[in-house]
Amino acid sequence: MSLAISHLARRFGATEVLRGIELEVPQGELIALLGPSGSGKTTLLRIIAGLDWPDAGRLSFDGTDWLAKSAAERRIGFVFQHYALFPHMTMRDNIAFGLTVLPRAERPGKTQIAAVVDGLLQFLQIGGLADRYPAELSGGQRQRVALGRAMATQPRVLLLDEPFGALDAQVRRDLRRWLRGVHDSAGTTTIFVTHDQEEAFELADRVVVMNGGIIEQIGHPDQIYDHPATPFVARFLGLTVELPVTMHTGRACAAGLDLTGLPRRAIADGAATLFLRPADIRPVPEATAPFHVTEIASTGALLRIVAQDAAGCRIESEVPRRDGRDLAVGQAVSLRAAAGQIFPTGAPIGAVPAETPYTLKEARP
Numbered sequence: 170m171s172l173a174i175s176h177l178a179r180r181f182g183a184t185e186v187l188r189g190i191e192l193e194v195p196q197g198e199l200i201a202l203l204g205p206s207g208s209g210k211t212t213l214l215r216i217i218a219g220l221d222w223p224d225a226g227r228l229s230f231d232g233t234d235w236l237a238k239s240a241a242e243r244r245i246g247f248v249f250q251h252y253a254l255f256p257h258m259t260m261r262d263n264i265a266f267g268l269t270v271l272p273r274a275e276r277p278g279k280t281q282i283a284a285v286v287d288g289l290l291q292f293l294q295i296g297g298l299a300d301r302y303p304a305e306l307s308g309g310q311r312q313r314v315a316l317g318r319a320m321a322t323q324p325r326v327l328l329l330d331e332p333f334g335a336l337d338a339q340v341r342r343d344l345r346r347w348l349r350g351v352h353d354s355a356g357t358t359t360i361f362v363t364h365d366q367e368e369a370f371e372l373a374d375r376v377v378v379m380n381g382g383i384i385e386q387i388g389h390p391d392q393i394y395d396h397p398a399t400p401f402v403a404r405f406l407g408l409t410v411e412l413p414v415t416m417h418t419g420r421a422c423a424a425g426l427d428l429t430g431l432p433r434r435a436i437a438d439g440a441a442t443l444f445l446r447p448a449d450i451r452p453v454p455e456a457t458a459p460f461h462v463t464e465i466a467s468t469g470a471l472l473r474i475v476a477q478d479a480a481g482c483r484i485e486s487e488v489p490r491r492d493g494r495d496l497a498v499g500q501a502v503s504l505r506a507a508a509g510q511i512f513p514t515g516a517p518i519g520a521v522p523a524e525t526p527y528t529l530k531e532a533r534p
């Protein structure tokens with residue numbers, strides 16, 4: 170059973186918010202939609218939920234056309250950043266709510282509802298909160314209950330839109346691990362929207378990087394982190410140092426840079442751009458090197474070191490404090506790259522969406 174999205178497009182007025190989205194999410198996967206503000210993550214989630222419809226494309230679940238089904242028929246669980254729990258209801262009643270409003274034919278009896286809610290309270294480790302009201306809970310506790318409420322109707326897909334966005338860093342980290350455990354035990358298919366890289370990488374089986382209404386890259390977190398597919402993904406994932414290099418037989422060369430640690434790349438000879446993370450650059454003292462250290466600042470465990478050449482090219486690196494002890498301002502250094510990504514110069518900033526034969530989907534329930 171899987172969720173399949175193809176050629177999906179959505180525009181608001183003249184703005185194309187989704188442009189040819191292709192995505193398949195197999196049963197039981199936890200997938201994160203990661204991207205900057207305005208990249209179309211929420212719009213995509215709302216279309217999957219049945220709260221909005223695309224102008225073109227297809228959306229199906231297990232072979233069934235979901236664009237011909239209402240939100241209720243799709244059986245989706247949704248958790249928002251600010252989930253409006255009913256303030257006048259206890260947590261137990263909030264979780265039960267979705268079951269109590271099911272059509273009569275599908276609605277379980279009172280005893281059955283109570284059993285489902287008890288089961289969820291235990292499963293989600295929030296049994297102690299059952300008789301409290303939303304005002305008596307912390308933000309993190311409320312979001313646990315919100316997830317319980319979304320799960321009560323046994324949704325086929327759980328959609329979470331920045332559910333931990335309003336919480337502080339430590340609570341977010343705790344909830345992330347808790348959510349991963351809940352997802353694994355429940356076996357639901359989960360789609361999680363975030364603009365927080367760390368959250369996406371820690372939680373997800375696969376990360377979908379979005380930008381300007383297209384998918385730039387889909388992959389396992391390690392794959393995306395180590396091999397960003399486009400200059401946009403590289404920048405977004407912290408490869409913020411961009412240097413012109415010359416390719417020769419798959420090797421990148423540039424004056425003052427030691428790039429022998431980088432694997433060969435299948436890139437044609439000629440001009441290219443090397444993208445590096447500051448933490449993957451080591452300044453190495455070398456009397457004849459063209460770079461000179463111009464700044465050293467401590468950020469605690471790390472030293473932030475800026476080196477510059479005669480042409481004014483300024484490169485920032487981050488070095489563990491103990492590795493930077495022998496460096497001083499004014500010293501000549503070469504710069505050794507431990508990892509990096511190379512794109513031919515002039516490569517598009519982001520992925521170019523394939524030409525898609527958009528067909529306007531008429532069927533709306």
Ligand SMILES: Nc1ncnc2c1ncn2[C@@H]1O[C@H](COP(=O)(O)OP(=O)(O)OP(=O)(O)O)[C@@H](O)[C@H]1O
Binds near residue numbers: 205
């Ligand atoms: N109902 C609407 N009418 C007009 N424009 C809209 C509407 N909904 C979304 N947009 C626009 O679509 C674009 C994508 O919005 P969307 O909320 O999907 O992005 P996002 O990646 O989820 O961003 P964020 O992380 O800020 O929530 C934005 O430019 C937004 O202004």
